[in-house]
Amino acid sequence: MDLKQIRYFIMACEMRSLSRAAEVLGLSQPSLSRQIQLLEAELRHHLLARTGRGVEPTPAGLRFLAHAKALDALAQHARQDMRAYASTTQDKVRLGMPHRVARRLAPQIVQAFRRQHPDAALTLAEGLSSEMNEWLVKDRVDLALLYDPPPSTLVRFESVYREDLVLAYGKSCQPAPPPRVRARDLGSYPLVLPSAPNTIRALVDKTCRDLDVVLDIAAEVDVVHTILETMTQDSLYTILPRSALHDMPGQSYLVCSEIVDPIIMNNLTLATPMRHPLPALVEATAAIIRGLDMRQLFI
Secondary structure (H helix, E strand, C coil), X not given: CCHHHHHHHHHHHHHCCHHHHHHHHCCCHHHHHHHHHHHHHHHCCCCEEECCCCEEECHHHHHHHHHHHHHHHHHHHHHHHHHHXXXXXXEEEEEEECHHHHHHHXXXXXXXXXXXXXXXXXXXXXXXXXXXXXXXXXXXXXEEEEECCCCCCCEEEEEEEEEEEEEEEECCCCCCCCCEEEHHHHHHCEEEECCCCCHHXXXXXXXXXXXXXCCEEEEECCCHHHHXXXXXXXXXEEEEEHHHHHCXXXXXXXXXXXXXXXXXXXXXXXXXXCCCCCCHHHHHHHHHHHXXXXXXXXX
């Protein structure tokens, strides 16, 4: 059996969609379908069944999925072991982080890493949380920090910090919201928010959907700095993590109100591939991250 075909099958089962799996794997959908058909021909069983929403593993597919994951894990372990064996003079670990998290945490992580592992190298990659998740699956990074990831059987997630979201606006905004704004009243404010599938937008949308609240979206802007710059206009508001108010110099014109009933919290997670054991240097880097004083760094 072809190990790539096995990984393609696992990804199709994970995503429950051939088109989404093909996108993550960097393939065309016909190419992915062809590889899975070849795997089915070799095994003499249909492994996937099409549904109205995508694909689902057949009973035979579910049976093979357990074997596929074991084979994939063994192949990943062999690859990591050989990399470690080949790296006799210098080890390297690749860490992915969202841009805002990198600005706050990267200096502390790099300093601790150099102090503890002077003969090793740390590579930092920045991107969106959704990109970090895909990079882990594609083995482009060894571990990552990302916000509010969807459940996955390919990646292990560990919460490292939670922060409340606030309603932010300019000091001259009239009428000024009260110090505490109920989530059910968020529809009263014209908002500038990131577009989906941004994690902040997903959290806000889910909360408001549960409360039957229709948001007034004045604009969709995907860069936090640009969103904050739009707050100089008196009539606009945004929702973002409390610490983001301090991410740009000279933001004294911005204030915020707490969002309550319910409080909306994001979740920064440490993500690693779902395989055992992780390389020692990756585990050591994860330990550095766990040891950071997140509350202090996100003030």
